[in-house]
Amino acid sequence: MNEFFHMGGFGAYIWSAMGVAALLMVLEPMTLMYRRRAVIAQIKRTKRLEERRTNNQKN
Template sequence: MVWNSFSEFLAMGGYGLYVWGSVAATALVMALEPVLLARRQRTLIAQIRRQLAADGRSTGQAPRSRA
């Protein structure tokens, strides 16, 4: 396809809103994914540390039985 101007390029032959909306949505998801993964990792590590502390493993004590 040949565009005579930048505005024609952005319009994408009448499909510009769909094309650029899709590009924006994909870019947003790709930018958020590492942030959300890092946040989830920090949450899981904190949860594991709390569980280990509750079991007494981080203080060197014997774990409590789960009878």
């Protein structure tokens, strides 16, 4: 198992290359999930404000 991570002395290079790819490909969807949540929250907020405004006009 150790030999597998050692990779003939190139382990540090190989695993850091894999690590960079993995890191970016996990961060990208995470930021997308965060951005989607933020957009939905914002649209909900403006929707609530508009509803309140139309209710006020009725009264």
